[in-house]
Amino acid sequence: MTDCIFCRIVRGEAPCGKIYEDDRVLSFLDIGPINPGHTLVIPKAHYATLFEAAPEDLCACIAVAEKIAVAVFGAMGAGGLNLLQNNLRPAGQRVDHIHFHLIPRHVGDGFFPNWPAKSYGPGEMEKVLERIKARL
Ligand code: 5GP
Numbered sequence: 001m002t003d004c005i006f007c008r009i010v011r012g013e014a015p016c017g018k019i020y021e022d023d024r025v026l027s028f029l030d031i032g033p034i035n036p037g038h039t040l041v042i043p044k045a046h047y048a049t050l051f052e053a054a055p056e057d058l059c060a061c062i063a064v065a066e067k068i069a070v071a072v073f074g075a076m077g078a079g080g081l082n083l084l085q086n087n088l089r090p091a092g093q094r095v096d097h098i099h100f101h102l103i104p105r106h107v108g109d110g111f112f113p114n115w116p117a118k119s120y121g122p123g124e125m126e127k128v129l130e131r132i133k134a135r136l
């Protein structure tokens with residue numbers, strides 16, 4: 001896509017702090033890090049979200065993400081690491097080219113230490129299960 005910032009980075013038309021590249025995958029530092037070393041892993045092919053992405057590209061991204069996660073975790077002296085992937089605005093997606101965040105974490109860094117978990121009412125979990133399984 002011409003006006004997609006991540007496609008422009010893939011084509012070398014916009015700069016990035018490149019960490020890794022192969023035929024399918026590119027990885028670079030996030031320009032607005034939650035913590036130093038916050039890294040993005042993207043397929044070179046443009047897909048807006050997880051819903052459209054080809055499984056081959058997803059598998060390639062996850063395999064690369066694992067290797068880079070180990071490097072980021074060690075290099076940043078992190079105590080933990082989140083692998084995050086946001087789809088559409090309600091989930092926090094701002095760049096419409098699928099990407100995986102690798103976020104090194106430290107105790108007390110203030111980025112969601114725990115999420116506010118809800119609970120299911122009586123019979124609700126069974127209904128949810130049926131609705132999801134009916135679409136597989
Ligand atoms: P999202 O909210 O879509 O999951 O995350 C998009 C991420 O891309 C953000 O963390 C943001 O800082 C990062 N980002 C946006 N534009 C650029 C850019 O031009 N270069 C780099 N390296 N990261 C970017």
Ligand code: ZN
Binds near residue numbers: 004007045096097
């Ligand atoms: Zn793109």
